[in-house]
Every structure is written in C-alpha cells, then in structure tokens.
Amino acid sequence: MGLFMFRLEKRPSPSAFWQYATPVLAVLLTMVAGGALFALLGKNPVAAIRTIFWDPLFGEFAFYLRGQLLVKAGPLILIAVGLSLGFRAGIWNIGAEGQYIMGAIFGAGVALAVFPTENRLIFPVMIVAGAFGGWLWAMIPAVLKTRFNTNEILVSLMLVYVAQTVLSKAATGFLRNPQGMGFPGSRNFSSYPAARNVELFAGSGMHWGVVAAFIAVIAAYVLLQRHLLGFQIKLAGQAPRAARFAGVQPTRLVVMCMGISGALAGMAGMFEVAGPAGQISIDFASGYGFTAIIVAFLGRLNPIGILLAGLVMALTYVGGEMASTNLGLPSAAIQVFQGMLLFFLLGVDVLTNYRLRLTKGRAA
Amino acid sequence: MNRRTMMATAALGLGLAFGGSVQAAGMDKVKACFVYVGPVGDGGWTYQHDQGRLALIEAFGDKVDATTFQENVPEGADSERVLTQMALGGCNIIFTTSFGYMDATNAVAAKFPNVMFEHATGFKREHPNVSTYNARFYEGRAVQGHIAGKMTKSNKIGYIGSFPIPEVIMGINSYYLHAKKVNPDVELSVVWAFTWFDPAKEADAAKAMIEQGVDVIAAHTDSTAPLAEAAKTPGVIGFGQASDMSAYKPSPRVSSIIDNWAPYYVKRVGQLLDGTYAQADAWEGIAGGEVEIGEITDAVPAEVKAEAEAMRDAIGAGTYHPFTGPINKQDGSAWLAEGQTAPDGDLLGMNFFVEGIKGDIPQ
Numbered sequence: 001m002g003l004f005m006f007r008l009e010k011r012p013s014p015s016a017f018w019q020y021a022t023p024v025l026a027v028l029l030t031m032v033a034g035g036a037l038f039a040l041l042g043k044n045p046v047a048a049i050r051t052i053f054w055d056p057l058f059g060e061f062a063f064y065l066r067g068q069l070l071v072k073a074g075p076l077i078l079i080a081v082g083l084s085l086g087f088r089a090g091i092w093n094i095g096a097e098g099q100y101i102m103g104a105i106f107g108a109g110v111a112l113a114v115f116p117t118e119n120r121l122i123f124p125v126m127i128v129a130g131a132f133g134g135w136l137w138a139m140i141p142a143v144l145k146t147r148f149n150t151n152e153i154l155v156s157l158m159l160v161y162v163a164q165t166v167l168s169k170a171a172t173g174f175l176r177n178p179q180g181m182g183f184p185g186s187r188n189f190s191s192y193p194a195a196r197n198v199e200l201f202a203g204s205g206m207h208w209g210v211v212a213a214f215i216a217v218i219a220a221y222v223l224l225q226r227h228l229l230g231f232q233i234k235l236a237g238q239a240p241r242a243a244r245f246a247g248v249q250p251t252r253l254v255v256m257c258m259g260i261s262g263a264l265a266g267m268a269g270m271f272e273v274a275g276p277a278g279q280i281s282i283d284f285a286s287g288y289g290f291t292a293i294i295v296a297f298l299g300r301l302n303p304i305g306i307l308l309a310g311l312v313m314a315l316t317y318v319g320g321e322m323a324s325t326n327l328g329l330p331s332a333a334i335q336v337f338q339g340m341l342l343f344f345l346l347g348v349d350v351l352t353n354y355r356l357r358l359t360k361g362r363a364a
Numbered sequence: 365m366n367r368r369t370m371m372a373t374a375a376l377g378l379g380l381a382f383g384g385s386v387q388a389a390g391m392d393k394v395k396a397c398f399v400y401v402g403p404v405g406d407g408g409w410t411y412q413h414d415q416g417r418l419a420l421i422e423a424f425g426d427k428v429d430a431t432t433f434q435e436n437v438p439e440g441a442d443s444e445r446v447l448t449q450m451a452l453g454g455c456n457i458i459f460t461t462s463f464g465y466m467d468a469t470n471a472v473a474a475k476f477p478n479v480m481f482e483h484a485t486g487f488k489r490e491h492p493n494v495s496t497y498n499a500r501f502y503e504g505r506a507v508q509g510h511i512a513g514k515m516t517k518s519n520k521i522g523y524i525g526s527f528p529i530p531e532v533i534m535g536i537n538s539y540y541l542h543a544k545k546v547n548p549d550v551e552l553s554v555v556w557a558f559t560w561f562d563p564a565k566e567a568d569a570a571k572a573m574i575e576q577g578v579d580v581i582a583a584h585t586d587s588t589a590p591l592a593e594a595a596k597t598p599g600v601i602g603f604g605q606a607s608d609m610s611a612y613k614p615s616p617r618v619s620s621i622i623d624n625w626a627p628y629y630v631k632r633v634g635q636l637l638d639g640t641y642a643q644a645d646a647w648e649g650i651a652g653g654e655v656e657i658g659e660i661t662d663a664v665p666a667e668v669k670a671e672a673e674a675m676r677d678a679i680g681a682g683t684y685h686p687f688t689g690p691i692n693k694q695d696g697s698a699w700l701a702e703g704q705t706a707p708d709g710d711l712l713g714m715n716f717f718v719e720g721i722k723g724d725i726p727q
Contacts, residue, residue, distance in 0.1 A: 061452045068445050168558050172528055172726045183487075183529055188467060276441035282527055282558055283439050283464060321446055324434050325397075326453065331436040332403065 008354040018352040023298055023305070026345040027312065033344070034337040043327055051327060052319030052337075065322075067205025069314045071276050074210035075100070075268040077310035079292035081216045082261030084301040085223075089236040091257045095141065095156025096265040097289025098163035099134035103266025104273035105170050106133025108186060108280050111195035112175055115187065122194040126270055127208075134266015135259050137163065142258035146251045152258070164285060171282045186280035189273070197275030209271025213310070216264060220303040229256060265289060294342045316341065390639030396420055396629075397455035398433035399446055401462035402561035402586050408606040409560065409586035409623070410435070413461045413484075416625030423630045427637060439464025447472040451479045457636055459629070460484065462560065463529060470494055480641065482632060485531055487712060492643055497628055498531070500649030502538040502711070503679045504621035505582070506686035507657055507672050508603050509542030511619060512550075512580040514668045515601060519549045522573035524566060524583040524590055525556045528725045530714040532584050537718045538686045539582055542675075544720055552721055553578060563589035574600055581616075591617050601663065608658040619672070620658030627653055647708070650680040687711070692719035 031053070035045030056065040079096050086093050093099075107130030111122055141155035170176075172184040179187075189196050200206045224230035236243040236253055244250075268288065277284055295313050299305030320334035398417050402410040420430040432455060437446050443465045450458050451472060457480040460469045466486040473481045473491045485498045512521045521543055525532050536554060543550045553576065555569040566585045570593035573581060581602040583590040588609050594600040594616035604610070604620025611617075628646060635641035648654040657676045660669045678684035689700030694717040700706060717725060 061449065064448060064452060071441070071445075164558075168726065184527060190471070272441070276444075278441070278467060281440065281464065286438050286440055286442065318445070321434065321442075322449060325432055325446070325449060328431065328433075330403070331434070 004358060004360055007357045007359050008350070009357050010354055011352075014352045015355075019300060022348045022352055023300065023309065023345060025348050025351075026298070026341060029344040029348065030337065030340045033340055037333060037336060038329065041329065041333060043329055048323050048327055048329060051323040053315060054319075055322055056315055056318045059322075063203065065318055067199075067203055068318050069311060070205035070210045071207070072317050073310040073314035074207070074213045075272055075288045076292050076295045076313055077213040077307055078209065078216055078268040078271075079261075079265045079289055080295040080299065080306045080310060081213070081220045081303055082264030083292060084296045084299070084303070084306060085220065085233055086257035086261050087237075087296055088224075088301050089233040089253055089257055090240065091254055092153045093138060093141070093156050093258055093261045094153050094293065095138070095158075095160050095163075095289070096261060096292055097285060097287065098156070098160035099137045099262040099265035100269035100272075100289045101160075101163040101167050101285050102137040102269070103130040103134035104269035104277075104280065104284060105166065105175070106130055106136075106266065107270030108189075108273045109170075109175060111189070111192065111274070112186060115192060115195075118194045120194070123197070123208075123274075126195060126274060127212075127267060130270025131263040131267045134269065135263040137266070138258040138262020139255075142255050145258075146254050152254070156258075160289070167280070167284060168282050170280050171284070175280050177279075184282055188279045189275075190278050195274055197271050199275075207271065207275045209268060209275060212267060212271065214307075217303045217307050224303070233257065265292075294338075298341065298345055313338075313341075391456065391637055393427055393429065394424075394456045394633055394636050395429040395432065395454055396633050397450045397453075397458045398430075399437050399443065399450070399458065399460045399462075399465060400433060400435045401437060401439065401464070403435045404433070406561055406586045407588045407609060407611075408604075410461070412607050412623040413459070413625055416629040417459075419626035420629055420633055424633065424637070428633055430633075437465075440468075444468040444471055447481075448475070451476040455479060457482065457633060463527070463531065480636065489643065489645065495632075495644045495646070497644070497646040499623055499625075499654040500647060501531070501621060501623075501655060502534045502686055503649045504655050504657055505535045505538040506542045506679065507676050508582055508619065508621070509539040509544075510546055510672050510675055511603075511660070511664060511668060512539065512582065513543030513545065513547035514671075515618070515664065516543075516547065516550060516580045517599070518577045518579045519547065520551050520553065520576065520578045521580040522570075522578035522582070523552060523554045524569045524573075524581065524585055525554050526560050526584045527558060528556060528715075530712055533717070533725060534687075534711050534714045535584055536721070537714070540721050541691065541718055542686070554721070554723055556726055557585055559585065561586040563587045566590050567593045570594060570602075588612065604658050610658070613659075614661035615663040617661070618663045619660040622656040622658050624654055624656050650676060651682060693717070694719055694721055 031049050035049050038048040039045040056069060083093055083096055107126040110129040111126050140159060141152040144150040144155055145152045175186040177185060177187045197207050232248045235246060236248055273280055295306060295309045299309035316338050323329045324331050324334055400410040404410055404414040417430050420428050434446050437443050439462055447468055459482045461484045463485045466483060466488050469481050469483045470488050470490045473494045477493055481494045483496050486496050489496055523536050523539060540552045553573055557565050557569050559565055566587055566589040570581055570590040574597050579600050581590055581594055583605050586606060591602050591609055591612040594602045601616045601618045604617050606623045608620045608622050609617050660672055685705040687706035689704040690702045691700040693699050
C-alpha cells in the first residue's frame, strides 16, 4: 500500500533562504500556537496577539511604550552581540547574567566610592569599570578552560550564582545606602547627577546603554566582515580542524571571545544600574543575561539579526505585560508564550539544514 | 516638553476623561489596580492581596472596576513601567503590594499626581498621593513563637527569612522571644532565601533545617513549599504564612497568620468614592483585623492552644505588647528596659537580632 509521507533529506549546504526565513516562521508559529493557548484560557486570541505585537508600537500609549522597548531591548542586544561571537566559534558563555551583575557592582561601586563628587569623568570611568567587572568575571571560566580544560558552560553558569550572592552582599552590606535606615539597597542614582545614565531625548527611552548597543552591533558587523579575528571566529565554528591549520590559536580565541562577551555584559549591567534600575538591590538581576541567549539565537548570531531579535523580544515583554494587565492573562501564559518562541525557532531550524521531501513509500 | 511634564499632561488628560479630580469631590466610579510580586495562586501573600481585590468587587459592585492586576512583577526597573502603564490606562488608585516597589511607586506617583498610590510595607511617602500600609505581623509571630517553644522536642526551631529588612527581622525576634520565654533551651536557626516567592528554594531551606534536627519551621516567604516539605517528615510542624494554608491541617500546619487586606482596601476605595480620601500611613494588627490567627489544630495540646489564644486576645485588647522589656540586643547591650514597650520607630527600622539568636543578619 502506498503511503505519502515526509522524509527529511540533508541539504548539501545550509539553505540561505531558510537561514533568514526560520526566525520569521518561528515568530508566526508562536503567534498561532500562542493564540490557541490564549483561546483555551478563554481570551480573545486576536486581541491578545494585537495587544502584544501591535499596541506597544502603534496603540494609544505607544508614545511611552516605544521608548520602553528600547529600554528593554538595549541590554538584551548589547549582551547578545557579545555572546554571538563566542557562540559562532563554539565557545559557550552561558553566564552572561553573572557578568552583567558584576559589571553593575563594579560600575556602581566606583561611583558610590566618590559620592557625592560631581565630575564629568565619573560616568566614563563607570563605563570602563563596568566593562572590567564583566570581563573579569568571564576570565574565570576562560582561564580555567584554557589552563585546565574545564567546561566553560558549567563554570560560567555556576558563577552566576556566585555573582548573585555577591549582589546580595553588596545590597545588604558594602554598597548599602548609609542613609537607608537599615534597608538593603544602594543609594539611588537618580539623585546623583554625575553618575546618572540619563535619558538622552525626553520620552525616547534612549540612554547611553542603547547607544552602546547600536555601536556594538556595528562594531560586531565590521569585525565579522572585515577583521581577521572575525574570520577566525567563523572558521573555528565551521571547521575547527581547518582553523588550526590556518593558524588560529584556540587559547587566544577563547580568551578574546569570553572577554568581549563579558565586557559587553558588564557594560550592560552598569548602564542598567545607573539608569532604568537606579540602584543596586538584592533583586537587581532580572534575567537579561539568560534572555540574551535566546536573542542571540533568534538573531541567527548575526549582529543585524540580533538587533531585530532584541526588539522583538522586548516587544513580547512590554506587550506581554499589557496583555496581562489589560486582558487579565496570567503572567505564566506570557512566559509560556516567550518560551514557545525559542522552541519553534529551534524546531524550524531543521529546515535550514534539511529539506522536507514528500515521498510515496512504506512506513519503515 | 520634557518627559515629566508630558506624563503629567497625559495623566491630567486621562484624569479628566476618567472622572475629574479625585480630591475632596468624590467619584462616581473608581478603577482600582493591583501590582503583585508573585502569582495569585501562590496560596500565600499575593493570594491574600487578591482576596482583598475581590472583596472590593463584592463591596462596591459596579461602582468599582477592580479587574486590573499584574502578577509576577519583578521589583526593579520593570515595576516602574507596569505602574506607568496602569496610570496611563486610567487607574485611579494603584496598590503596589511588595516592599521592593518603593522607589518605583514614588517615581511614578510624581508623574501622575491625580492617581493615588498605596504601597504595602514601605516607608517612603515622597508625594501627597503616596500612602503606605502594613500589618503588625510580629503580633502573630509572638503567638507562633509560643506554640513553637512548647511543641519542639529537639529544642531546635527554624525560620525561613526572605530579605533582611526590618519587617522580617522584627518577625524573627518576636518569634524567638516568645519561644524562649516558654522554653529556655530553644535554639533558633535562620535561613535567608533572598526571595519572596520561589517554591524550590523555600523547600530547600526547609529541608536543610529539618536535616539539622529542626522540628518547628516558620517561614516569611510566600508559598506553601515549606509546609509541603515539613509534611514529608513525621513530627515536623510549621505554620501557614500570609494565608491560612488549610490544606496542610491538622499537621504540619498547626496554626497560621492570615493577612486580611480586605477591610483596608474597602476602606480606602470607599474614601475615594465619597471624597474623604487622604494620605495615610496605616499599620494595623490583630486589633484592627488585618492580622488573624488561623485555627490552632488538635495537633497542639489543648493547654498550649488555650495559652496561645489568650496571648492573641491580650494583644488584640492592647493589654500585651510582644516587645515588652527587659530585652537586650544580640550583642548584649540594652534595648528595652523592664516594662518598656518598643516604640514603632524602633520596630520599623529594626536591623538587629535580640539576645540569644545565633548568627548574623546579612550585611
């Protein structure tokens, strides 16, 4: 008996079309499956999807929410761009969350140490300190990997929990606001102009962290297209053996990739603590470092793709909150919705390397 | 036009559209909105706030729109956006129900002077439209401490602390003082979870204490996980926290502290409707009905139960204050002299353990 069935056939080389089409397809599938989920919860799926994807951009309060998209997307993009370099070379820094926290602590620490000095140099020094903090935290798994061949995935991930403990210590101890009546949390940077990461244009959401994210996107693009390091990164990812013959030093590559991603994550943390978050608090870490991993893959590890992916991710956060408050969707449903995005992305990714063939044959 | 004036203008426009100025004049209809730190199904803290929200609907019917709430809002930059969205969306009064929303509440309140903000458990009221409210949970902790001191067989009792803030520290002190009073051999271990709601972490903390021989566990976190963990080991008991958690009756849950926010919410929204609303700093306890002691089960001997209930009634009647001297601080220095009761200011800024508690407050 003849049965029509699908068969997966490996492509000779990854499809250029599907490389770009899969993220879009993943977003569309997420909308469909998410809509079905919302319908099962008794909500109007069309209204919910519109609230998430349309209202923040063009709805009644878009004048406020568009800026919030940038606030949310800025750190995601900045971190994801750094991670993508390592991911391309097969170096897996999973601990960006920890580097983000350490960057915030270093950046805030420098400013709080000289409080209440007003000097134009304070903010630039904070940026450097933030980048250094993140870099330092990323160097631990990098050095352990190159020296002792440890697994950077495990070490960098475990260091997130160490960083969170240091953060608790900072908020309740060494960075605590001396005028805070014993409550945990540092001074608020909103009342420290020299160290404040200000909004550059009123209502735009643009702060220096968003500017840095755009610069990082451009720099990473140039690096990958024009620079020898970019070539080595791509080569190491695609053909590790060939890379060795081409003179790529794995040790140097690990240190560079971990260092860049750590420094960018640290800078993101510093911009966040001096701007939108405003202070070092016990729960300052809000998962940007982990979400950025999704953003990096959603953006195909490509700087321009990451820029778009960061904005889409920010949309699901901001729009998701809107849907949750205005339509009464449980927040867990929004989290499932965000999870679906990664799920579908990884799922449809198979189309990049395989093609679907409709064949007539027997069930094997 | 800078962002602040733009916000204020937007708020003003909405304020007019949604029923004019809230001061003095009273309102025909109030939209009350809620920000929660956990899910409404946490069975504890957030659940009880949500019960308060539902009580508004019951009390005022269609004069109040209390359908807007947001769960799982992180305490930080995100809460400011959620609050702004709510204010833009026409909420007249917004209840922010966790300590960590303090700065965000005040920042957003500055931009929306016509929207009333009610912040639970905080102390900052930087603008006339910010009020704070809290409950004297330490009164309930005194009753639990008494039961714990009488019930422990290992003389080891435990406490899962959320964050080292005064509200939590005063609960620990009250719990320990009253356990110690009836059982001089009692030892208290405190585990800091650094979270309000994380069932896995809370369960781990309970498990670690049980392994160390602790047989009475109190928690200042929001989920039922510590009780679920206690249920696995015979002889270990605990208390419902924030909500009755009656599913764990009669043991391990032998009693509970129930936060009853409904009277406060109904009062404040009622005041907004009839025009008598004013900035406030509310701190009620057993007497005001905000702190209730859940049924003490038969797992507790009748005599202990009677003593605990007598203490509850004495606190409610105002004849007994859980912090009555002589009480020394952990370092041995004097805090309260014989017969002296703790001033509210000392409690609200409490950053020390009382004498006898081992271990440090993280700093």
